Amino acid sequence: MAKMPIKGAPWLIIIQAAMAARRHWGALTPAERGDLARLLRTTKGRPGNLTPQEKADLRRLVGKLDVPGLGKDLLPIATKRRRKRL
Numbered sequence: 350m351a352k353m354p355i356k357g358a359p360w361l362i363i364i365q366a367a368m369a370a371r372r373h374w375g376a377l378t379p380a381e382r383g384d385l386a387r388l389l390r391t392t393k394g395r396p397g398n399l400t401p402q403e404k405a406d407l408r409r410l411v412g413k414l415d416v417p418g419l420g421k422d423l424l425p426i427a428t429k430r431r432r433k434r435l
Contacts, residue, residue, distance in 0.1 A: 362426055369422040373414050385410045 377385065388407045392398050399407065 365426050366423055369419060369426070372422070373416075373419045376413055376415065377410065381410055381413070 374382070384406065388399065388403055388410070391403065392407075396404065396407075
């Protein structure tokens with residue numbers, strides 16, 4: 350069965366968002382990325398699964414990602430998309 354292309358896929362917007370996320374992800378060293386991935390797997394969606402030290406490490410790593418800054422980077426992309434829909 351052939352895959353159907355996604356009609357009207359906003360590829361440019363997806364690429365812009367991925368580039369913004371990559372810039373913030375790049376703020377972490379490869380070791381920190383591995384630690385973050387391990388901590389996220391350990392939580393299994395429940396932060397209570399972490400020890401106090403692991404929680405502190407998770408906060409430090411997420412803080413280094415600058416999530417609010419990522420939101421600010423993505424805001425123009427989202428508002429541009431929204432205006433086109435109206």
